Amino acid sequence: MLRKYTFLSFLLVCCFSFSGLAQTYKLPAGKKFHKVKFQLINNLIVIPIEVNGSELSFVLDSGVGTPILFNLADQDSIQLNNVTEITINGLGEGDPINALKSTGNFVQLGNAKNTSQNIYVVMDAGINFSPSLGIPVHGIIGYDLFRDFVVDINYINKTIKFYDPNLYRYRTSKNTRVVDMSVIRRKAYLDAFVMINKTDEIPVKMLLDTGSSDAVWLFEDERIQLPEKHYEDFLGQGLAGNIYGKRTKINHLKIADFILSDAKAAFPDMETFTTITDFGGRNGSLGGEVIKRFNIAFDYTNKKLILTKNSNFDKLFQYNISGIDLQHAGMRYVSERIADANGVVHKDAKSYGNVQIVLQGATRLSLVPEIIVSGIRQGSPAHSAGLREGDVILAVNGKRIHRYKLQEIMHMLNFKKDKKIKVLVERYDNDLLFSFVLKPLFD
Incomplete structure (x- = not known):
């Protein structure tokens, strides 16, 4: 069965060029670098960038030339300058896709600014990587930033320093x-x-x-x-x-x-x-x-x-042992008891989601992301146990999954070989419990 997304092996690769050069990114006079805090989601670097005043999230992608925008449905509006229609190619089994080319855009990454950035815009609503990452992602950006700065990435502290190349000094250590x-x-x-x-x-x-x-x-x-x-x-x-x-x-x-x-x-x-x-x-x-x-x-x-x-160097490489891929698929309400029989609210009654409805002071409905099985590898432990694409994940090993991020849920499902996994799902309004054991792939 075809799977549209995968969490442990998300990949975006593009192969095209943009005629003409965008203007460069520049720091204020005398500033050595600009420091940015990033999110590391499934090994991908996600950074905040403003495009013509709109705040967006981009994957920092050294494998891409001109920046690409997609998944703009959650934006009230975004200004794009000097727009023309084009066709671009990308890796995958499909045909070339229609897109827009926009020139002369003002793009800002903190103190680093480009007053005339070229951008591609992919209008196909099916190209949306946010469900597989668990956070909104609106585009990818790469070469223009790497061209204009020394890009110094600290994966442990999750920070990037964009240095003026003339002011950067190489670090030295035994490692x-x-x-x-x-x-x-x-x-x-x-x-x-x-x-x-x-x-x-x-x-x-x-x-x-x-x-x-x-x-x-x-x-x-x-x-x-x-x-x-x-x-x-x-x-x-x-x-x-x-x-x-x-x-x-x-x-x-x-x-x-x-x-x-x-x-x-x-x-x-x-x-x-x-x-x-x-x-x-x-x-x-x-x-x-x-x-x-x-x-x-x-x-x-x-x-x-x-x-x-760094300290990640000797960590084991991660495989999807269970064979399950997950993604966000909208929102759902979960019901939680927050008070005992005497009406005393539990001290650990932590809220989840941005919308809560409290019923009679004792029960709370919270609006949380719905996590579904987006794909299952044939012959994997999850497939053999009977899990199906489209199942809504409710709990893993007794832990209600709305309390965790998508990456954390995937870690629960692939913790270590020989571990028994119990997955509670909803299928056609029925709750079903499946069990399987994680088996090594290459031993």
Whole structure:
């Protein structure tokens, strides 16, 4: 069954160019950098940006050229300047899509401003990644910010400093390496090595893609061969549709002298890339699940990457062991008893959601996001147990899920191998309980 979204492997990749150059982003005179706090959602960096005075949320995506807007339905209004119709291509199984091109827009990221930013606008309401991330996301932005600043990302503190390239000083420590990168067609590439089947290390040229939540993507060829142990999976969604492939793990990934063992890897079906005529020697990509293991600075001006190993470095790579994908699907009311038989309100009667209705001082109805099963991998523990696409998740292991964020629910469902999972769902107005055990994928 086709799945429109996936949470643990969200991906957005675009392959197009914009004729002409937007004006640059600039900081106030004498200011060294601008610091931004970001949200890290499923390995993706989400930052606040104003477009012509409207406050929006963007994924910071080093794999995209011109900024793209989508999912504007929750905006009362947004001004877009000098609009014309165009057609663009994106990765996925679908056809090219219609879009708008807008020029001369005022875009502001704190103190950093661009008075003439080019923007694409995708009008297809079906292209909306907010349900899979659990928060509103209105677009993606990349190259223009990386071009004009040294972008210094601290994944542990969840902050980014956008430096004036002339005022940035490289950090030095025993855990830091400065490596060369190349910038080709507005995207950054890094030379690395992979060991796949306990054979020799293979040199690879990899796209650095902060807009992918995945770990490693590899393109199969005479040197790079798919390991015997793998499974078919939905890898993500591009602008033109769903992306499928094989998921596996490799012995290790080597960047400079940093070695990531048992790295999660995917081999996408190459039919996805029919819109790309020249890979330029690229062998794959590195996404957020690898990049977040470093505090990383992109210096496009000098074509350098500053990598500092952080506390994420030795964490195990995360797999969707249960086989369940989730997404937000509107809102629903939940009923909670907040007082005892004597009318005394519980001290821990925490409210959830932005809308509550209290009935006779004892029961509260709260409006909370509805979480549904958006897809199930064939043959997975959840599929074998009888869960179905469209089931509304009510509780996991006895915990009512409206108390948790989407990422936290996914963690409950994939906590560790051999753990028993109990999922309470609503299906056709009936509450059903399913149980399954998380089995390792490659042991």
